[in-house]
Amino acid sequence: MRKRRLVVLGATGSIGQSAAKVVDDLPDRLEIAGLAAHRNAALLAEQANKYRPEALCLVDGTKADELRARLAPDYRPRLLFGEDGLIELATSATDADLVLVAIVGTGGLRPALAAIEAGRDLAVASKEILVMAGETVMRAAAAKGVKVLPVDSEHNAIFQCLEGRDPATVRRLILTASGGPFRLWTVAQIAAATPAQALKHPTWDMGQKISIDSATLFNKGLEMIEARWLFDVPMSRVDVVVHPQSIVHSMVEFIDSSVLAQLSHSDMCFPIQYAATWPDRVANRLPPLDFARLGKLEFEPPRTADFPALDLARAAGEAGGTLPAVLNAANEVAVEGFLAGRIPFPRIWEVVEQVMTAHRLVAAPDLGAILVADAEARAAAARAVQPE
Ligand code: MG
Numbered sequence: 219m220r221k222r223r224l225v226v227l228g229a230t231g232s233i234g235q236s237a238a239k240v241v242d243d244l245p246d247r248l249e250i251a252g253l254a255a256h257r258n259a260a261l262l263a264e265q266a267n268k269y270r271p272e273a274l275c276l277v278d279g280t281k282a283d284e285l286r287a288r289l290a291p292d293y294r295p296r297l298l299f300g301e302d303g304l305i306e307l308a309t310s311a312t313d314a315d316l317v318l319v320a321i322v323g324t325g326g327l328r329p330a331l332a333a334i335e336a337g338r339d340l341a342v343a344s345k346e347i348l349v350m351a352g353e354t355v356m357r358a359a360a361a362k363g364v365k366v367l368p369v370d371s372e373h374n375a376i377f378q379c380l381e382g383r384d385p386a387t388v389r390r391l392i393l394t395a396s397g398g399p400f401r402l403w404t405v406a407q408i409a410a411a412t413p414a415q416a417l418k419h420p421t422w423d424m425g426q427k428i429s430i431d432s433a434t435l436f437n438k439g440l441e442m443i444e445a446r447w448l449f450d451v452p453m454s455r456v457d458v459v460v461h462p463q464s465i466v467h468s469m470v471e472f473i474d475s476s477v478l479a480q481l482s483h484s485d486m487c488f489p490i491q492y493a494a495t496w497p498d499r500v501a502n503r504l505p506p507l508d509f510a511r512l513g514k515l516e517f518e519p520p521r522t523a524d525f526p527a528l529d530l531a532r533a534a535g536e537a538g539g540t541l542p543a544v545l546n547a548a549n550e551v552a553v554e555g556f557l558a559g560r561i562p563f564p565r566i567w568e569v570v571e572q573v574m575t576a577h578r579l580v581a582a583p584d585l586g587a588i589l590v591a592d593a594e595a596r597a598a599a600a601r602a603v604q605p606e
Pocket of ligand 1: 370371372441
């Protein structure tokens with residue numbers, strides 16, 4: 219069997235490193251054709267020396283000499299730099315079958331659209347792509363006959379539950395949320411939360427931005443919008459339930475009130491593997507669940523009044539147009555402001571709400587209008603996180 223060849227955008231991040239583990243686990247099925255990182259030249263070189271892909275991209279070109287110096291002397295890959303390098307790596311620089319987009323923030327959008335145009339299947343870990351431009355991305359993928367495979371654990375779970383089902387039989391998508399580190403905190407405690415506290419996720423080991431999003435529940439909000447586009451269901455049929463154990467990764471309720479769920483340990487290798495080997499299920503070395511040891515799986519409603527991110531995201535997803543991109547951009551800037559110690563924790567959603575309220579929505583935007591809305595929202599949010 220021909221190996222499936224992967225390009226990994228965001229190779230040195232948390233998802234990228236898990237993708238490398240999946241490739242290590244399934245060497246007969248998968249191989250790496252290209253790797254891209256933002257600025258971690260040392261780790262990119264280490265990965266590249268191991269997997270020997272034909273092309274590499276380092277977005278931060280000022281680290282080019284460091285990357286060259288660290289590559290093995292007998293290995294001469296094609297080296298690409300900058301945002302254009304990402305696009306080239308996702309398209310013409312390799313003959314990859316699947317492009318895994320795992321770039322933090324919005325930098326994955328253009329490469330993802332370019333990969334679709336080039337007829338490459340997409341595995342999407344960067345939720346910003348579908349939040350900002352879900353309609354555009356899914357329309358382009360359908361036109362090109364390209365698959366968009368979800369890597370986010372919740373969407374991967376729903377994707378698995380939906381397979382082979384008639385969309386007309388689906389009543390609700392039920393996203394599970396861990397509830398984040400502040401699930402049981404009082405409103406007063408939440409108001410005084412520090413970055414160190416917010417970065418401590420109870421069940422998942424993730425990057426900084428997504429850990430803060432998990433504490434505010436903006437992560438779940440973004441995932442609601444992502445689900446709406448990936449699976450083409452209205453926002454009103456996307457629900458959230460808190461499930462502290464992070465074992466049930468999400469569920470689908472059908473019109474007969476039966477529910478299918480996907481369960482596994484909370485390790486991103488599970489959804490990455492499913493996306494990378496789809497439509498096959500492949501034996502691996504990941505640990506199975508031991509239900510007797512797990513003991514219990516709990517569910518509770520989300521605290522929407524104390525974590526306004528969910529309602530803000532629902533409103534953005536229902537309004538559509540440029541509003542989801544605005545929510546996403548304002549949140550990114552507010553999270554940076556919080557991590558830098560410039561704003562208190564609850565200011566994150568206050569900034570997002572303020573920027574959303576001031577935004578003049580563009581319905582059915584093209585990519586240009588989305589990027590303008592994104593830039594304007596960033597500027598507005600940056601003003602809002604300045605100390606008074
Ligand atoms: Mg997720």
